[in-house]
Amino acid sequence: MFVPPTPHGRKARRPYTRTDRDELLRRVDLRALASAFTTLNPGGHGRCPHPNHDDRNPSFGVFRGRDGIERFKCHGCGWSGTAIDFVVAMRSITMGEAFRYLEERWA
Ligand SMILES: [Zn+2]
Numbered sequence: 001m002f003v004p005p006t007p008h009g010r011k012a013r014r015p016y017t018r019t020d021r022d023e024l025l026r027r028v029d030l031r032a033l034a035s036a037f038t039t040l041n042p043g044g045h046g047r048c049p050h051p052n053h054d055d056r057n058p059s060f061g062v063f064r065g066r067d068g069i070e071r072f073k074c075h076g077c078g079w080s081g082t083a084i085d086f087v088v089a090m091r092s093i094t095m096g097e098a099f100r101y102l103e104e105r106w107a
Pocket of ligand 1: 053075
């Protein structure tokens with residue numbers, strides 16, 4: 001059977017689809033997840049928990065986008081992303097492992 005080659009310049013496929021990812025990320029409580037590593041105020045701000053950022057100010061914030069997905073951003077070191085990016089950095093695991101980690105907790 002002929003298998004067409006991967007389109008030129010395409011990255012390797014992720015171990016999950018974009019739809020599955022977005023559906024999971026809408027369920028994940030990123031504030032609760034981040035609160036295991038830093039203290040967030042009622043507005044969702046706190047010191048950046050990234051291991052390479054010795055933050056002394058509340059530079060880190062969690063917010064929910066119009067797409068219903070929570071994201072984080074640190075104005076001190078520029079680190080930003082979704083719960084998957086957060087878990088990848090905090091637990092030193094791959095994106096596929098982070099996806100499964102979140103899926104188990106927010107099934
Ligand atoms: Zn930071």
